[in-house]
Amino acid sequence: MEEEKDATRQEMAAEVSRVIRSERKRGRAGLFVWLIALMAVLALVGWWLWPDDGEVQWQIHNLDRGDMVLTATATGSLEPKSEVSVGAEISGLITQVLVDENDQVTEGQVLALFDTDELEVALEQAEAQLALSRASVAEAEATLDEARVDERRISALRERGTTAQAELDSAVAARKRAEAKLAYARASVRQAEASVLQARTRLEKAVITSPINGVVLQRSIEPGNTVAASFQTPVLFLLAEDLKAMELHVSMDEADVGMVEAGQTATFTVDAWSGREFSAEVLKVHLYPSVDNNVVTYTTVLSVDNSDGLLKPGMTATATIETGRREDVLRVPNMAFRFTPPAADGSGGGLFSHPGARAGSNRAGPSNTVWVLRDGAPTRVVVKTGASDGRYTELPGDELAEADEVITGMQSAVIP
Structure with a gap:
């Protein structure tokens, strides 16, 4: 009996020893994992704070003088120079319709007949x-x-x-x-x-005739239809004068309307003739504005020569109006206003950039700020701006001079 109890005690002691040894091994493995994580964090912090001695290759533009063509862009649609709605002043049965859509008509030509x-x-x-x-x-x-x-x-x-x-x-x-x-x-x-x-x-x-020389754009009746003209004159035909002379009605933004006036030349494109430009001339700018979703525009009418007959009423067009010219002016690329160096030392920015790359909360400055390369380092300069043609902006002030190196971009850093 005593021997059995001794054997049981020995087995229990061996089991406890095994458990203790297993816990010790697991503790050493967890400690090892924590040590590796700590080393990784220290390495990341060290890289974060380590100074960056890379040399930045700047993309620069030497300021020059040149000519600028100022333009204003707007979209709209082509319309006949004159449209006439032909209606009926009497009620009755239509017995004959003598023209169809797209037919050419002359003044006095019979279009339809009543009973x-x-x-x-x-x-x-x-x-x-x-x-x-x-x-x-x-x-x-x-x-x-x-x-x-x-x-x-x-x-x-x-x-x-x-x-x-x-x-x-x-x-x-x-x-x-x-x-x-x-x-x-x-x-x-x-x-x-x-x-x-x-x-x-x-x-x-009872005889409906054409009041003008033109073309039938729309026909709204068929033989056998009954027309009732009790309260208002029903429109039977929509006619347009000769489509060789058309108008382009565009919506001009209020920021550009001050530069647009009658007599200015323009070009426009339509989707039907991709890659081809058509000429136009500004006729007038309507004084009454159109407001849509708090956006103010002014209808601008341009005359269009359609002698070749390629343009159709209702086509959507994008017009570019020449509003002025600047000759031999000091100019800077517009991309220079959009560029801001990431740091004074030229280090790269981004999510994992060095702290110096994000130093300074107002490095961009106002919208008329450019960065000029002086003594190998970017220097911020606030300039007076003039007109812009979309690619260049005029510099009427004396903050910069011809041949100054304006930074427009940055290439990848080269580590010596």
């Missing part, structure tokens, strides 16, 4: 009423003549004293009634003549 049966009947009725009114005039004239004769005869008898005054008064009244009836009959004639004219005009309006 004229009712209009012709109305004209005949008006003419018949006019005839009746003229007959009434003739009858009233005869009655007046008769009344005048009676009045003269009774007046002579009254002068001789052979008739009563009452008969003379009755004759005068009859003559006046005859004159009134004649005036009424003549007024009826004028009314009937107006009715005839109205009926004839409505009959003429």
Whole structure:
């Protein structure tokens, strides 16, 4: 019994020894991992703080003088020089449509015809009423003549004293009634003549003609359609004058509209003719602005020569208007204003850059700041700027001189 207890104690002691040895090995492995992590952090901090002695290769531009062409760009659409909506002033059934879209038309050419049966009947009725009114005039004239004769005869008898005054008064009244009836009959004639004219005009309006020489852009009716012109004139055709002369309407930004005026030349492009430029000339700038999403623009109209017929109404165009020229001016590339060296020592920037690469919270300066290479180091210079053509900006001040080395970029660092 005692031997069994001794064996059990020995086994328990051996198990405890194994557990203790395992825990010691695990502790040494964890300590080793922590030591490796600490060494990595120290290496990263050392690299972070280690000075960078690399030499930066700057991209520079020597300031020069040259000519600048100033432009303003805007987008818009091509439109006919003149559009005319041809409508109907009468209601009725369309019996014939004699033109189609894209057809060339001349002034006075018949475009469509209404059914004229009712209009012709109305004209005949008006003419018949006019005839009746003229007959009434003739009858009233005869009655007046008769009344005048009676009045003269009774007046002579009254002068001789052979008739009563009452008969003379009755004759005068009859003559006046005859004159009134004649005036009424003549007024009826004028009314009937107006009715005839109205009926004839409505009959003429049943023939729709072109008011201009041009082309049919849109046709809105077909034979058999019924047109109702009760409240407003329905548009049957949309015509445009000769498309050899067109207009380009563009929306000019308020920042550029002050430089645009009538007579300036321009070029524009359309998607239908990629790579080809068309010429135009500014006609006028509308004074009334258009506001869309708080963006203010002014409609600018340009004249376009479309003699070759390549341009179509409604095409979207991008126009570049020449607003002025600058000759022999000191100029700097616009990219120089967008460049800021990452650090005074020229070290590279970025997420893992040295602290010196991000030193200074306002290194860029105002928008008219450039960096000039002086004594091998970049120097910030705030300059006075003038006009810009998109690539270069004029320098009217004396902060810089011709041949000064302006930094426009930076190449990769070279470590000696």
